[in-house]
Structure formats: C-alpha cells, structure tokens
Amino acid sequence: MESIITARGLAKSYNSLRAVDGIDFEIKTGECFGFLGPNGAGKTTVMKIIYCFLPPDEGEVKVFDIDVKKEPWRIKSRIGVLPQHENLDPDLSVMENLVVYARYFDIGKNASVPIAWEMLEFAEIKEKADVNILKLSGGMKRRLQLARALMNYPELLVLDEPTTGLDPHSRHTVWDKLNQLKEQGTTLLLTTHYMEEAEALCDRVAIMDRGKIVATDSPKKLMERHGGNLEHVYLTLTGRPLEA
Ligand SMILES: Nc1ncnc2c1ncn2[C@@H]1O[C@H](COP(=O)(O)OP(=O)(O)OP(=O)(O)O)[C@@H](O)[C@H]1O
Ligand SMILES: [Mg+2]
Numbered sequence: 001m002e003s004i005i006t007a008r009g010l011a012k013s014y015n016s017l018r019a020v021d022g023i024d025f026e027i028k029t030g031e032c033f034g035f036l037g038p039n040g041a042g043k044t045t046v047m048k049i050i051y052c053f054l055p056p057d058e059g060e061v062k063v064f065d066i067d068v069k070k071e072p073w074r075i076k077s078r079i080g081v082l083p084q085h086e087n088l089d090p091d092l093s094v095m096e097n098l099v100v101y102a103r104y105f106d107i108g109k110n111a112s113v114p115i116a117w118e119m120l121e122f123a124e125i126k127e128k129a130d131v132n133i134l135k136l137s138g139g140m141k142r143r144l145q146l147a148r149a150l151m152n153y154p155e156l157l158v159l160d161e162p163t164t165g166l167d168p169h170s171r172h173t174v175w176d177k178l179n180q181l182k183e184q185g186t187t188l189l190l191t192t193h194y195m196e197e198a199e200a201l202c203d204r205v206a207i208m209d210r211g212k213i214v215a216t217d218s219p220k221k222l223m224e225r226h227g228g229n230l231e232h233v234y235l236t237l238t239g240r241p242l243e244a
Pocket of ligand 1: 014017019037038039040041042043044045046084
C-alpha cells in the first residue's frame with residue numbers, strides 16, 4: 001500500500017513548550033490510523049499540521065506527496081476536517097452552514113445544495129436542514145460537522161475526537177458512517193480517548209505521550225506485545241490514567 005501521509009522529524013513548539021517533539025510516522029492510503037494519548041500529548045497539534053492549519057517548525061510532512069509548507073492549498077482541497085472544537089456558524093441554518101462552507105472549495109450554490117442533501121442524508125440529519133445551529137444537540141452538531149467535512153468528497157478525512165461527548169448510540173452511528181467511508185476508499189486519520197473506538201475503527205494506532213510517539217502498531221499486535229486490552233496497553237505506555 002502506498003503512503004498518503006509521511007512525517008519525518010516533525011516538531012512544533014508553542015513558545016518554550018515543545019508540543020510535538022520530533023516524530024516520524026507514515027499513513028497508508030485506505031487505512032484508518034488513530035492517534036491516542038493523554039490530554040496535552042500533542043495529538044491536535046499533529047492534526048493541525050496535517051490539515052495545514054499550522055506549519056511545522058522542524059521536519060518534513062507530506063500529504064498526497066505534497067509538502068505542507070510548500071503547497072498547502074493543494075492538500076486542503078482534497079481533505080475533509082472535523083476539528084476538535086465545534087466551529088459551526090451559529091447565525092446560519094444547517095443547510096446554510098454547508099453551502100457557505102462549500103464556497104471555500106469553489107463550489108457554487110447550485111452545485112453545493114445537492115451535495116449538501118447527499119451529505120445530510122448520509123449523516124442522518126437531513127430532517128434538520130432548515131433548523132438553526134443553536135437548536136441542535138451535541139450529537140447532531142457532530143454529525144453535521146461530519147457532513148460538512150465531506151462536502152468536497154475528500155480522499156482523506158481528519159477527525160479530531162469525532163465522538164467525544166456523544167451518547168453510546170450516537171457514537172455507534174458515527175462509527176458506522178466512518179466504516180462506510182473507509183469501505184468506499186476514504187483514508188481516515190483520527191484521535192480519540194476511547195480505546196473501544198480505536199479498536200472498533202483503527203487498523204493501526206500511534207500512542208503519543210509528551211510530544212513523542214511511544215508505540216505504533218495495530219491494536220491487536222500492541223495487545224499481544226504488552227498483554228491485556230488496549231486500555232491496559234495505553235496505561236502501561238503512557239504511565240498515566242485515562243482522561244476524557
Ligand atoms: N495555541 C497554543 N498556544 C500555546 N500552547 C498550546 C497551544 N495549543 C496547544 N498548546 C499546548 O501544546 C500541548 C499539546 O496540545 P494539543 O492540543 O496538541 O494536545 P492534545 O493531545 O490534542 O490534547 P487533548 O487530548 O486534551 O485534546 C499542550 O500542552 C497544550 O497546552
Ligand atoms: Mg486535542
């Protein structure tokens with residue numbers, strides 16, 4: 001399988017804090033890859049560098065074989081992003097949020113409305129099309145953000161804690177959707193604090209702690225190597241309890 005993302009010697013600091021401390025990883029086309037790790041480990045910083053929101057300080061990161069520092073716009077047009085923190089426009093309806101977002105990809109209103117219906121149907125939130133964002137539940141907002149991330153038919157989907165705060169039923173719905181996308185050939189990159197989610201979705205995971213990757217492998221191989229379930233592996237490798 002060819003690589004869709006490669007990172008070599010990646011580092012990023014915020015003032016004196018080295019949030020990402022020289023990491024290497026490679027993500028294969030078509031796989032689902034998860035970053036696990038405690039609060040503050042550096043997961044979101046890595047996601048932001050990949051979706052070209054932040055430039056790396058050191059190292060080389062290529063997405064679709066394109067350097068994130070050189071031609072970020074060519075990467076952005078081909079990826080979908082679900083950020084950790086909700087950033088829907090509260091002044092707009094569900095449908096309007098999607099149509100406005102599509103402009104970012106040069107998709108005009110006539111073209112974007114049918115795509116928006118398609119994605120709202122996929123995310124099971126079609127019946128809320130005319131509702132204002134402020135009237136949605138947390139789970140509905142998350143599904144809408146997933147619909148929004150799909151407006152440009154991305155080859156790679158970056159999901160930063162896609163199911164944090166969702167009830168078990170909503171979480172399983174999102175898992176089903178992500179598995180469907182994977183079956184259709186979309187590469188998935190996600191972060192999660194739920195070990196069950198990592199086991200349900202991820203072909204491979206990287207466990208991060210204090211800016212470094214401490215292990216990368218399939219959940220199965222990590223469990224064989226360290227014994228116990230994935231939560232046990234996580235606790236062994238990060239030496240701290242789980243934080244949600
Ligand atoms: N804009 C910023 N300015 C200063 N420090 C930051 C900024 N963003 C993140 N940090 C710090 O960088 C470190 C890594 O943060 P990051 O958000 O990447 O962690 P994370 O693994 O995503 O954590 P969480 O699981 O809580 O989302 C943390 O110590 C955080 O406080
Ligand atoms: Mg984060």
